[in-house]
Amino acid sequence: MYSYPDFKLLKHRVILYISISSIFMTFFMWLFCFLVFNTVNRSEQLYYYFFILVLFLIVFIGLGIFGLFKLLKPIEKIMISHFQNLDLIIDEKSAKVEKYYSDFLYEKEKSFRYINIVGVILLSLDAQYKVKMINKKGASVLGYSESEIIGKNWFENFVYTDDIDSFINNIQYNNTKVENAVFESHIINNSGVKRIINWTVVYLGSDNKNDDEYILSGEDITERKNLEDQYRQAQKMESIGRLAGGVAHDFNNLLTIIIGNTDILLSEVEKETDLYRDLESIGKAATRAASLTDQLLAFSRKQILKPQVFNVNQSIVNVIKMISRLIGENITIETHLSDDIKKIKADKGQFEQILLNLAVNSRDAMPTGGKIVISSKNIHIDSYYCRNYSDARPGQFVCISFSDSGLGISESVQKNIFEPFYTTKDIGKGTGLGLSVVYGIVKQHEGWINVRSKQGEGTTFNIYLPILFEDRDDSMIIEENMDKYIGSGETILFVEDEEDIRKIIPTILIKKGYNTLIASNIIEGQSIFEKKSKKIDLIITDVVLPDGTGIEMVKKIEANYKNIKVIFSSGYVADTKEINEMTEKGYFFIQKPYSVIELLKLIKLQFISNK
Numbered sequence: 001m002y003s004y005p006d007f008k009l010l011k012h013r014v015i016l017y018i019s020i021s022s023i024f025m026t027f028f029m030w031l032f033c034f035l036v037f038n039t040v041n042r043s044e045q046l047y048y049y050f051f052i053l054v055l056f057l058i059v060f061i062g063l064g065i066f067g068l069f070k071l072l073k074p075i076e077k078i079m080i081s082h083f084q085n086l087d088l089i090i091d092e093k094s095a096k097v098e099k100y101y102s103d104f105l106y107e108k109e110k111s112f113r114y115i116n117i118v119g120v121i122l123l124s125l126d127a128q129y130k131v132k133m134i135n136k137k138g139a140s141v142l143g144y145s146e147s148e149i150i151g152k153n154w155f156e157n158f159v160y161t162d163d164i165d166s167f168i169n170n171i172q173y174n175n176t177k178v179e180n181a182v183f184e185s186h187i188i189n190n191s192g193v194k195r196i197i198n199w200t201v202v203y204l205g206s207d208n209k210n211d212d213e214y215i216l217s218g219e220d221i222t223e224r225k226n227l228e229d230q231y232r233q234a235q236k237m238e239s240i241g242r243l244a245g246g247v248a249h250d251f252n253n254l255l256t257i258i259i260g261n262t263d264i265l266l267s268e269v270e271k272e273t274d275l276y277r278d279l280e281s282i283g284k285a286a287t288r289a290a291s292l293t294d295q296l297l298a299f300s301r302k303q304i305l306k307p308q309v310f311n312v313n314q315s316i317v318n319v320i321k322m323i324s325r326l327i328g329e330n331i332t333i334e335t336h337l338s339d340d341i342k343k344i345k346a347d348k349g350q351f352e353q354i355l356l357n358l359a360v361n362s363r364d365a366m367p368t369g370g371k372i373v374i375s376s377k378n379i380h381i382d383s384y385y386c387r388n389y390s391d392a393r394p395g396q397f398v399c400i401s402f403s404d405s406g407l408g409i410s411e412s413v414q415k416n417i418f419e420p421f422y423t424t425k426d427i428g429k430g431t432g433l434g435l436s437v438v439y440g441i442v443k444q445h446e447g448w449i450n451v452r453s454k455q456g457e458g459t460t461f462n463i464y465l466p467i468l469f470e471d472r473d474d475s476m477i478i479e480e481n482m483d484k485y486i487g488s489g490e491t492i493l494f495v496e497d498e499e500d501i502r503k504i505i506p507t508i509l510i511k512k513g514y515n516t517l518i519a520s521n522i523i524e525g526q527s528i529f530e531k532k533s534k535k536i537d538l539i540i541t542d543v544v545l546p547d548g549t550g551i552e553m554v555k556k557i558e559a560n561y562k563n564i565k566v567i568f569s570s571g572y573v574a575d576t577k578e579i580n581e582m583t584e585k586g587y588f589f590i591q592k593p594y595s596v597i598e599l600l601k602l603i604k605l606q607f608i609s610n611k
Helices: 004-037 042-117 136-142 161-176 220-270 274-299 312-327 348-365 434-444 498-512 522-531 550-558 576-584 596-608
Strands: 119-126 132-133 182-187 194-204 215-221 307-310 331-337 344-347 369-381 397-405 448-453 457-467 491-495 517-519 536-542 566-570 588-591
Touching: 119 136, 119 434, 132 312, 161 194, 194 220, 215 517, 220 274, 220 596, 307 312, 307 536, 312 331, 312 348, 312 369, 312 397, 312 457, 344 348, 344 457, 348 397, 348 434, 348 457, 397 536, 434 457, 491 498, 491 522, 498 517, 517 522, 522 536, 522 550, 536 550, 536 596, 550 566, 550 576, 566 576, 566 596, 576 588, 588 596
Parallel strands: 331 369, 491 517, 491 536, 536 566, 566 588
Antiparallel strands: 119 132, 119 215, 182 194, 194 215, 307 344, 369 397, 397 457, 448 457
């Protein structure tokens, strides 16, 4: 490469060449003129002057051109060298630019891939809150294509109206803070469904406020929130169930005393008297109160089941006649029952109670008439489904759907619909226990129930009960076709911690032909049985006793004595599993409060049963 001193030397050469050429030209021209002027006359000198001038110019210009050509030859080489070097520099720079551009495109593509592969919503908003960019996850959650979202105002088109102000406040608050804003809000997707999003916002400020930008990262937590709500609801229902069961236990003990005393008095008072009618009214009121506690126990899932294997389709067909009488002529019933429905093992009476309670609920939702549709099908539940329903579990189930074309149920009511005593009906038109009983029965059978409803579009209850894989029939029951229930001097050990019940029931049993031995706890009961085991024909024991449970007492007794007969009773059982195990052995259970005739029937049935 040539430097600046090279060009300076070249300039000096050009000046030197021109000076020498001028000297030589001047000398030759003087010599030529001297010779000419001495040989020609004066008339011809003008012609020669002109000729000499032209010749001088031609020679001078020719020498100049020749000299310049000779002098420019090195310049040509210099310029060629410079251009070649310039080409190399340009090629080198171009290669670098191309590489930088290629790397830029690669990094940009990689960034877009990262943006689209992440499982969260990513979007950017300009200063006017218009969407500049959104990734595939965000577009998927919203239910639009990316091109349909970009350029639109975020708040006017995609944010739930009630959340707009708080959303804007959160991102504007972030403008003056170092930390990023984190908050929750609702967005509306293409189907009009609200989704709950947990947002993190980064503010990218600039000197020109019009160039401000907000980068938002959002996690769709709708399913998680739903599960949390369902879990809280399940906990609340469990707490209410325990409370209801405890109340039912104490209440049933009181009702047992009332009903027992009423039965004694009725047997001693003449009929057709005012006192007899008053006692009958007391007995009927106590019976109605007992039905309420039964419903509380059904909700708390502490009823004693009488499970049997049966086909739900047959039960649905059988109960439709009762439903028809309940709902009236302005409501039609339609069934869609699967031909290959699997059998279940459940309490048939309680299953039918589910259908009756749902029918009453549907009837009240269709005051001007409508249609009920009952359907059944076998269904496989997978883990994905269970993510949306906290009560659900994977496996094979029978699904019974109960739909109506009624008024529908609002979202706020759906949250509390299975709680006991919760009702939207007018005072005096409902107890609020119908659906809570359904919930309790289904849960006690290890199933679950959910509701789908929109106001004005009707309601559907879906009940899921586990399929029975053992092909056997437990529907055999002992007939109670006995004409009388009077005892023949049999001895009954009666174990009860409630003092009033401990007085009333033995008194009644003695009057009905039985001998009684009385104990108030497990220790007394065991001691009496060991002393008089040969004389004792039957044990009637409360389940809940001060020093343990009647079940524990019976297990200790049956370890040493075979073929004992037992009737358990309770107003509330915390663990129904043990009672069910006892009933499967052939022991009986009677729910408090019970009437004298119910107890006498069960005693007689125990004596004639094949244990």
